[in-house]
Amino acid sequence: MNAVVIAVGSELLTPGRRDTNADWLVERLLDLAIETVWRVAVDDDAPRIAGLVRDARRDAEVVLLTGGLGPTDDDRTREALALALDAPLERDAAMERHIASLFSARGRTAAPRQFVQAERPRGGAWISNPLGSAPGILVERDGVLLASLPGVPAEMKVMFSETVAPHLRRSGRGALARRTLRVAGRPESVVDDAVRDLYAAEGVTTTILASTGTVELLLLARGDGPAQARGRLHAVESEMRARLGEDLFGSDGDTLASVVGQLLSNGHRTLATAESCTGGLLGAALTDVPGASAWYRGGMVCYANDLKTSLAAVPGELLAAHGAVSEPVARALARGARHACGADFGLGVTGVAGPDGGTPDKPVGTVHIALDDGAEGRARKLDWPGDRDLIRRRAVASALDLLRRRLVER
Amino acid sequence: MNAVVIAVGSELLTPGRRDTNADWLVERLLDLAIETVWRVAVDDDAPRIAGLVRDARRDAEVVLLTGGLGPTDDDRTREALALALDAPLERDAAMERHIASLFSARGRTAAPRQFVQAERPRGGAWISNPLGSAPGILVERDGVLLASLPGVPAEMKVMFSETVAPHLRRSGRGALARRTLRVAGRPESVVDDAVRDLYAAEGVTTTILASTGTVELLLLARGDGPAQARGRLHAVESEMRARLGEDLFGSDGDTLASVVGQLLSNGHRTLATAESCTGGLLGAALTDVPGASAWYRGGMVCYANDLKTSLAAVPGELLAAHGAVSEPVARALARGARHACGADFGLGVTGVAGPDGGTPDKPVGTVHIALDDGAEGRARKLDWPGDRDLIRRRAVASALDLLRRRLVER
Numbered sequence: 123m124n125a126v127v128i129a130v131g132s133e134l135l136t137p138g139r140r141d142t143n144a145d146w147l148v149e150r151l152l153d154l155a156i157e158t159v160w161r162v163a164v165d166d167d168a169p170r171i172a173g174l175v176r177d178a179r180r181d182a183e184v185v186l187l188t189g190g191l192g193p194t195d196d197d198r199t200r201e202a203l204a205l206a207l208d209a210p211l212e213r214d215a216a217m218e219r220h221i222a223s224l225f226s227a228r229g230r231t232a233a234p235r236q237f238v239q240a241e242r243p244r245g246g247a248w249i250s251n252p253l254g255s256a257p258g259i260l261v262e263r264d265g266v267l268l269a270s271l272p273g274v275p276a277e278m279k280v281m282f283s284e285t286v287a288p289h290l291r292r293s294g295r296g297a298l299a300r301r302t303l304r305v306a307g308r309p310e311s312v313v314d315d316a317v318r319d320l321y322a323a324e325g326v327t328t329t330i331l332a333s334t335g336t337v338e339l340l341l342l343a344r345g346d347g348p349a350q351a352r353g354r355l356h357a358v359e360s361e362m363r364a365r366l367g368e369d370l371f372g373s374d375g376d377t378l379a380s381v382v383g384q385l386l387s388n389g390h391r392t393l394a395t396a397e398s399c400t401g402g403l404l405g406a407a408l409t410d411v412p413g414a415s416a417w418y419r420g421g422m423v424c425y426a427n428d429l430k431t432s433l434a435a436v437p438g439e440l441l442a443a444h445g446a447v448s449e450p451v452a453r454a455l456a457r458g459a460r461h462a463c464g465a466d467f468g469l470g471v472t473g474v475a476g477p478d479g480g481t482p483d484k485p486v487g488t489v490h491i492a493l494d495d496g497a498e499g500r501a502r503k504l505d506w507p508g509d510r511d512l513i514r515r516r517a518v519a520s521a522l523d524l525l526r527r528r529l530v531e532r
Numbered sequence: 533m534n535a536v537v538i539a540v541g542s543e544l545l546t547p548g549r550r551d552t553n554a555d556w557l558v559e560r561l562l563d564l565a566i567e568t569v570w571r572v573a574v575d576d577d578a579p580r581i582a583g584l585v586r587d588a589r590r591d592a593e594v595v596l597l598t599g600g601l602g603p604t605d606d607d608r609t610r611e612a613l614a615l616a617l618d619a620p621l622e623r624d625a626a627m628e629r630h631i632a633s634l635f636s637a638r639g640r641t642a643a644p645r646q647f648v649q650a651e652r653p654r655g656g657a658w659i660s661n662p663l664g665s666a667p668g669i670l671v672e673r674d675g676v677l678l679a680s681l682p683g684v685p686a687e688m689k690v691m692f693s694e695t696v697a698p699h700l701r702r703s704g705r706g707a708l709a710r711r712t713l714r715v716a717g718r719p720e721s722v723v724d725d726a727v728r729d730l731y732a733a734e735g736v737t738t739t740i741l742a743s744t745g746t747v748e749l750l751l752l753a754r755g756d757g758p759a760q761a762r763g764r765l766h767a768v769e770s771e772m773r774a775r776l777g778e779d780l781f782g783s784d785g786d787t788l789a790s791v792v793g794q795l796l797s798n799g800h801r802t803l804a805t806a807e808s809c810t811g812g813l814l815g816a817a818l819t820d821v822p823g824a825s826a827w828y829r830g831g832m833v834c835y836a837n838d839l840k841t842s843l844a845a846v847p848g849e850l851l852a853a854h855g856a857v858s859e860p861v862a863r864a865l866a867r868g869a870r871h872a873c874g875a876d877f878g879l880g881v882t883g884v885a886g887p888d889g890g891t892p893d894k895p896v897g898t899v900h901i902a903l904d905d906g907a908e909g910r911a912r913k914l915d916w917p918g919d920r921d922l923i924r925r926r927a928v929a930s931a932l933d934l935l936r937r938r939l940v941e942r
Contacts, residue, residue: 133739135568136750137559140550149547158545159580162572170569170591177587181580329543340546395812395833401819402805402812405833409811412887412920420835422843423805423815429830429873433843463839477822510822 123296125151126178127161130171130190130199131273134163143188143278150282152342154290155298155351156184166190171202179206179266184290186282189273191256193235199270200241203259207268209243217248217257224255249285253277258285296344299351301359303339304372306523313337316365325354334512335519336371336378371526378522379407385529386417386467393525394463395421396434396455398446399473399489404518419463424455434458434470447472449490449501456494467528468494469521473504475513489517493524500524533706535561536588537571540581540600540609541683544573553598553688560692562752564700565708565761566594576600581612589616589676594700596692599683601666603645609680610651613669617678619653627658627667634665659695663687668695706754709761711769713749714782716933723747723779727772735764744922745929746781746788781936788932789817795939796827796877803935804873805831806844806865808856808882809899814928829873834865844868844880857882859900859911866904877938878904879931883914885923899927903934910934 129144141163148158159181164171171190178185190199204211217240225232232255242248242259249258249269254277259270269286271278305313310332317339321328329340341358345351363370372381386393395404401423408418422433427446430436436454444450455470473489480486487508492501502524504517539554551573558568569591574581581600588595600609614621627650635642642665652658652669659668659679664687669680679696681688715723720742727749731738739750751768755761773780782791796803805814811833818828832843837856840846846864854860865880883899890896897918902911912934914927 132737133741135558135571136739136741136752137555137562139741145547148545152547159577160572160574160584161545162570164570167569173587173590174570177583180583327542329546331543331546331549342546397812397815399819400816401824401828402807402815402831402833403819405807405812405835406810406816406924409809409813409833409835409885410921410924414811415835418811418835420833420839420843421812422832423812423819423830425815425819425825425828425830426873433830433832433872462843463836475819511820514816514820 123156123184124182125156125158125184125186126182127151127158128171128174128178128185128187129161129163129273130166130187130202131163132165132196134189135165143273143275146275146279147186147188147282150287151184151186151290152298152300154287155296156290157298157342166196166198168198168201168205171198172205175202175206175268179264179268183266185266185268186286187268187270188278191239191258191270191272193233193239193256197238200238200243200259203246203261203268203270204243207243207245207261207263209245211241212244213237213241214248215240221255249281251277251281252284253280260285260289296346297348297351299343299345299348299355301341301355302374303341303359303362303366303370304376305337305339305366305369306335306371306378306519306526308337308369310337313339313366313369317362320358320361323354323358325351326358328358334515335523368527368530371523377407377411378519378526380411382522382526382529383408383411383414383417385526389529391466392417392419392464393467393469394419394459394465396430396459396468396470397421397423398425398430398455398471399475400471400514400517401425403514404469404471404521407518407522419465421459421463430455434462445484447474447484447488447490449492449503452490452492453494453499453501456492456499460494460496466495467525469525470494471517471521473513473517475510477510487513489513489520491517491521491524493528495528500528533566533594534592535566535568535594535596536592537561537568538581538584538588538595538597539571539573539683540576540597540612541573542575542606544599545575553683553685556685556689557596557598557692560697561594561596561700562708562710564697565706566700567708567752576606576608578608578611578615581609582615585612585616585678589674589678593676595676595678596696597678597680598688601649601668601680601682603643603649603666607648610648610653610669613656613671613678613680614653617653617655617671617673619655621651622654623647624650624652624658631665659691661687661691662694663690670695670699706756707758707761709753709755709758709765711751711765712784713751713769713772713776713780714786715747715749715776715779716745716781716788716929716936718747718779720747723749723776726775730768730771733764733768735761736768738768744925745933778937778940781933787817787821788929788936790821792932792936792939793818793821793824793827795936799939801876802827802829802874803877803879804829804869804875806840806869806878806880807831807833808835808840808865809885810881810924810927811835813924814879814881814931817928817932829875831869831873840865844872855894857884857894857898857900859902859913862900862902863904863909863911866902866909870904870906876905877935879935880904881927881931883923883927885920887920897923899923899930901927901931901934903938905938910938
């Protein structure tokens, strides 16, 4: 079953704005075994919205709109639906009374413009809004279900979940099963080479995505029923797991930090960090995991070189002999963090994140990462180019992966 | 002048995937005074792509496609263009030779499937690709310019900049001028109330966006020529600046951290941090600014309570008397960071980020922030609800804003 998602609002076309409503709807549709074939963000122009609604009815059995249902002049979705469906807008007296009562319950009088929200194209049904004054509109015609929801995220979500989803569940055909497999420490091309022949598996679509320092394999299996979809997914997933081995660190909602946290927690071990070029980003990634206090103690940000000595006890001679960006200093940072924080493991990161500070010897992108475990520990050097943000995020992923591999070994 | 941007690729419909190619194109079009009226991500299906191209030609004078031009079976944009334009695909012998030469230059032989890249709809022109084998296709018909570019970001960008943009510049009408104003420390509704009447200014569209802990006002001014557009922008911008006063912290590419860094740098002052609930996120935000080493020294992440004492010299009695999440402890963290790092200013953050750890007294979302400046300093309490990520990011923004207001005062 196919869907189109139409997000209405001129603000969605402004640079830097992410269409998070459509993100959410696309994912919820997949949960219902419905695939989105296109998603569009359109400005507040009724004829253009109407044109896209017509196009959507050509391409999909489910058409979801979000936005443009409020009471202001910018809210043009009602008018667009009327145009697209060639059905006049009609004002519903019962909905007018409902809107008036919402305002009077708060001791206010609804302004006249509020009552445009009581208009719907002839033949449409209401989707009730438990959180606000703008109702949604549901139209079923010619085998296409069209649902128009407000753009306020909380209202859209509850109205989709309470009214639209049950409707779609009843009319659903086929089944989908999904899994995201997450890989660390290997470039996308290496992961791709390892599993590419499995992309042709019947009924399973695989998408490979490079994230910073990790690679994701998104598996989407189709079947006539849930058992077939799950069976197809399982066949591909287990083969991929076997091939990827320890490079595969988790699935679905796992992150490198959450997996490291789980491993530390299972072994009743604790971690400390000493960061230079990442400036706190490693600590931030670790403490992004709820409950991190059970296994992360803390650490230091030694951005200035003298703080590497005063906070993390890196010997001045080491800094002088090897420079701040070196394996010995990364190891000393890791050791210093472990000791100062009384942890079982210490991670140290030092590098050149750029854009300045590179030298022929140590160009921008040179990062040394070390793990101290009270024994021989381990270290890794990164020397990929990239911008400042990318270099820092890769360093964090590599540090987490260094510890993860150490923790799964035994 | 209006544009539609069509991004082709089934992977763009997978959850979590952001369509960054279209983000980039929409912003570059604005630089050329061209507004995007809709942007769509569509799967690899030729009839659906063709339908959207037809719809786009109805709504805009500029239609940009990205993706689907490579040599694989999934690459269906050429076929879609032929369908939409009702023009047969023709293979260009000169382009075939060019593709063959690209491969032979690397000592390889082009596989037969590579030569589908030499096909274009009758009447189309090539857009040369200096970085890869897939050329772009340019079609001008009925007053609509249609440009189809590869989906590889680097190739798309250079081909747009070198070929498509000069073309659009020649055919451009009207002018645009833009500005983003950035506000901190005030909720969106307060900013909205302060400037809302200016939204009606002639020829200037204002969009208000709440970012985490900050609010953005995006101004887009139109004019018959650049002088009129700039004049209209200036009138609205200067009135907004006057009304927002110190709440306005910057414009365009400024961030709170970059503004704080500039202020510190101008005054030859330095900063240190001691973080609990933010776990390094404040240090990470500061060191995201290139050249931060000139004014940021470093700090400590005191996630475990005993580290607040051992690393940041927070007296144990203070912790016992007030609890870790309290103004006195935030002040002691700020002081400890300033002393341990030898900085002019210290920032301390301690709070309950959740989802667990809240109490009736100190619910999730309670965060204390303090600034130590060697004199009376200052402190602020946050008590907004939200999820873990939001609470932590707001705490970082509030800490930076606390220091910023202190720095602009004198």
